[in-house]
Amino acid sequence: MKLEVDVTRNLGAFRLDARLDCEDGLLALFGRSGAGKTSLINTIAGLLRPDRGRIAVGGEVLFDSKSRIDVPKHRRRVGYVFQEPRLFPHLSVRRNLLYGRRFCPAAERYVELDRVLELLGLGVLLERRPGLLSGGEKQRVAIGRALLASPRILLMDEPLASLDAERKEEIFPYIERLRYESRVPIVYVSHAIAEVTRLATTVALMADGRITACGPVGEIMSRPDPRGPGRHEAGAVFDALVTGHDEAFALTHLNFAGGELRVPLLDMPKGSAIRVRIRARDVIVSILPPAGLSTLNIFRGEIMQLVEGDGTSAELRIGLGDAFLLASVTRKSVADLQLEPGRDVFALVKSVAFDDRSEDGRRALPRAPEADS
């Protein structure tokens, strides 16, 4: 399922002028406050009419100024989780949740109430009214409501900002499953880049109403660009295969283009594909073969690129066969160890330094969350 967006729209002093093209999967939309993220997804949902342009989801044209197509918002089957919950104050949580269900043909429903209740821990709130819910409770209901409409595309505008980490952990796998299983494209707006990159297929950066960069998550996140998306989050992203499990130590062995990785045990069968991200800040470089270290993952490679500013750190790109890692080291280490392109080095990756949440996401079924107080 493909999402194509090419729209312009003037909003007072602000001008939205965005072009996006992305395949199947989850598009993470980043940008600072006021960049125009909400405005952009409003055009997709049919809430903000572009001055000109075209919007298509899975080949179905939702808007086209040339051929004068403008599908009304209630026919777009867009699941929109707004920045604020926008619950129906006069309906119980249950009726809020089920509001959109009737509009989806039964054959196309891909999620049921019970599943959503369990997932979002909403069981005990079912008969309450939105007025007295806490902020996070409200947002959970809003997410459940959008999901239960079984939308063809899911637009999520910072939906997890007001959820606690544990709750996020419980919801993420579900969002990821949606992405893999139902082929529903998701546009996910977030400020917290770490939160989403592990799910994202595509990342788009937005500033001043324009898309400044857009591409596969690996490419955008690997740019050793200090002005890029969250310096702290830069890292290499690649796909790997599950080759085996070490139940005793609760480890899973993965194979990727650069060698073998050992990561916390994954509940996935051998042969499964998985995406792995190794952040530059989690890679240590050694010029001698390391020994006696708690680090399980050590790779031999060659420095391919060195980006050095006048700050504390420098970014290294280390080639490992067909793959590469990014490493962030101090400029002092670059000098002390004489790191430079062409040099052979060892890259140390702590296994627990993997963003281990990315694997939770691959569990076949989301865990039942603990009942909420």
Add this chain to the structure above:
Amino acid sequence: MKLEVDVTRNLGAFRLDARLDCEDGLLALFGRSGAGKTSLINTIAGLLRPDRGRIAVGGEVLFDSKSRIDVPKHRRRVGYVFQEPRLFPHLSVRRNLLYGRRFCPAAERYVELDRVLELLGLGVLLERRPGLLSGGEKQRVAIGRALLASPRILLMDEPLASLDAERKEEIFPYIERLRYESRVPIVYVSHAIAEVTRLATTVALMADGRITACGPVGEIMSRPDPRGPGRHEAGAVFDALVTGHDEAFALTHLNFAGGELRVPLLDMPKGSAIRVRIRARDVIVSILPPAGLSTLNIFRGEIMQLVEGDGTSAELRIGLGDAFLLASVTRKSVADLQLEPGRDVFALVKSVAFDDRSEDGRRALPRAPEADS
């Protein structure tokens, strides 16, 4: 300035029963959605009347069921940044910001409009009305409005959840300065533990309406407790002194009870005090003296405690003289390297693995933010 809270209040099926005592500084209040965080600070602000109990700020009693004291909310001089912005829709941003100023005696004002505008990047929005602001813009105005009332205590209910990382970075230092300079106690509710611990003096954990743990940040955050606050964020927190700068490599030398640390250059004079946090997941353990590594900070210490479950990782507490570090390693490494209490090891800490944001916070003056589109 001391904050004392001891309140109970029944809210339908939910019961708030919280006791807190904290000195001067910033109290970080954590708890999952629905734990009662908002309800608790509502009692402090005078918005929710406890069934019984006592609330005092800086010795001044705001509520006492025994002596029947209940200072009305508008006399409590509490700066409250709500979970939702609650701006005055009929007033311009400027007039929203200045709304509370008149109620504060001129002598007690500790912040001016220009400073807040600059800090929060609100200059260009001044004459706008709240209706058309983006979500983040609204929340920034709400923060500015609370600050400009020069409150005696600041209650912030997840105020930064909808702000982008850069904006957070710009606002944090200011909140921190408030905490150091104005002696205004701050109660800061957050889901993102990393966000606040570097500022917090005290951390309180909340669940089911009760305070389950409360204490100095170092103590609470260092508990190698997998059910503790955000497993991924656990780490050792300690205070350090700036002992010098290495301008060439943009490094600053710090001294703490466990030895010397080299961290990215700080804009602080020699002798300044600073808080440092080293996350367990950023520490690598070696049983041999490491050589040729890009890691600048290597400490020799002794394993004091080993917490091992049946998961992938184990937590180590490594004593370094008077201080200690936490390290998270795989159980496989524990076995391979025969790590056990009493054993001497080397702890490797990547300098850039420090939560370097904590140092930004110590800049003498907050940076002027870039103008917002």
Add this chain to the structure above:
Amino acid sequence: DDRELLVFAAASVQGALDAAVAAYASSGGEPVHVSYAGSSTLARQIEQGAEADIFISANIDWMDYLQDRELIRPSTRTILVGNALVLIAPVASETRIAIAPGFDLAGALGDGRLAMGDPDHVPAGIYGREALGYYGAWQAVRNRLARAGNVRAALALVSRGEAPLGIVYRSDAVADAGVRVVDTFPATSHSPIVYPLAVIASSTHPATESLTAFLQSAQISWLFARHGFSPRR
């Protein structure tokens, strides 16, 4: 048509007519419904097809209005009763004044107003203006009027002491213990005050004739007289 007999009657004859209709019923007549409202309202309603059988107007104008439009049967038109115009004052008032050419009505009012039906449209007011004009008192009081929407309101103004003097029908004055008749305007001073009656052209009710006859019969003329009306001329 099993509809009951419906009389459209000017509100000012209500007391007497109610009694007469009751007498009609007790003497074996059919039940009668009476709709009381202003003559103008009733006339217009008849014009718009009201299914009334008999119209009793408080003045000749509205009866003429209907007759011009052939909405009544001219042969049935008659004068039911007459009335007189009186000058009244609150019972407690000491005012003594005799109606005579040039009499000082303005002086008797002091700083108060003269309550009367609006001389522009309320019949009692129109008669009042004629009578005052006849005695040369109109110019002096024309700006000192409390013009009431109907004669009952004028009566109330005097009865409550809001106005020191008023001009109303004798039929109104006799029933109100709060007022005292100061003097009666001679019939020569104004157009005749009469209440014409006619059968509506479209009426098909069989009892219409019997009722009109009863209302004009001598046996109940005392009843109208007791309510202050004068016998028909």
Add this chain to the structure above:
Amino acid sequence: MPELTPIELEALRLSLRVGLWGVALSLPVAVPLAVLLARREFPGKQLLNGLVYLPLILPPVATGYVLLLMLGRRGPIGAWLEDSFGLVLAFRWTGAAVAAAVMGFPLMVRAIRLSVEAIDPRIEVAAGTLGAGAAWVFLTVTLPLAIPGIIAGTILSFARGVGEFGATITFVSNIPGETRTLPIAIHTFLQVPGGEAAALRLTVLAIVLSMLAIIASEVVARRLHRRLQGHEA
């Protein structure tokens, strides 16, 4: 207060019927109109809005006269209604209900419109993105959220209808048992000398009736309000 006389009972029942039917007639028109005025911009909106207020602005008698001219048996609409459906409004309680509906209409529309304007349109937008078409959004979101205004409007309009006099007597006359509602009965009694006591009893009755309606509506509204806005602080 001693027991109600049959006349009083009749007037009370009639008023109740007229008031309820008046509300029932105007609600289905007032709600969509109020939403239209609250949410859309269209050419002629100001004109339409002004028209809605007309019955409030015009003297009730004039409104009644217009109704008589339009809906009377000789009026264009009245004749059509009678020919097509055998429905007669003039001089019937049905006409009184229409008069009550018309007179209360501006009050009803204004109250509902205020409530609709206070609904956060973003909630309706959210319903739209969930797949609900405009009509469904209206039925399931707008309408329930506008209930406070609908209640307020209904009660204002009911009270106005129950208290209506001028338009009613002009349009449907004052026919006992058919169109003599409480206010008309009060007026009628006030026209008879000595009728004040009876008028007062009826006035008290009218007050009690409307008060009961108002209090009932308040209770309902308050419950709804609580259910809707559980703001804790």
Add this chain to the structure above:
Amino acid sequence: MPELTPIELEALRLSLRVGLWGVALSLPVAVPLAVLLARREFPGKQLLNGLVYLPLILPPVATGYVLLLMLGRRGPIGAWLEDSFGLVLAFRWTGAAVAAAVMGFPLMVRAIRLSVEAIDPRIEVAAGTLGAGAAWVFLTVTLPLAIPGIIAGTILSFARGVGEFGATITFVSNIPGETRTLPIAIHTFLQVPGGEAAALRLTVLAIVLSMLAIIASEVVARRLHRRLQGHEA
């Protein structure tokens, strides 16, 4: 429409004055009362609420009669007003303004109350935490946010005041140049045969006057609404 006659001009000017003063008199009472009813619970609230509706429920003539009894020169309040301030209401345009104020009062209170109820109390709470006391919050937050209701209430009440007939004529009579407002003039013309044309001219005048007021208020309200709720979607 040919030029206005002096009589028409006078009635127009008077109606405008009475309508505006009526609104000016009732606003300062209606606003706090509406807020009280919207935001507080207290014993006797239902009673107070019912009392507010009284002028709507009672036949206007009865209301006018009550006003006469209370505020007339012999009435307890009227006598006191005259003795203490030399203020006379009966038979003066000031009395007509009072009648307009009273008759429009329930409409004004209800509209303002609806608007106040729609204000999110959390915004007022926020103002409180910023240090504003109840009065200041009211002035700077509640009142401005209730403007839509205040405008709606004012216009309803103005229109009602300009169209008021029954209470006005009963309380202050029909004195040309002093209390003969447009509706009273219209009524007067409608009472005489052939007066329809003149009544129609005045009716058009009343409509134009109120329409202008309504349109002006709409424009103001719409601007405010836009300024307040810049919801983009």
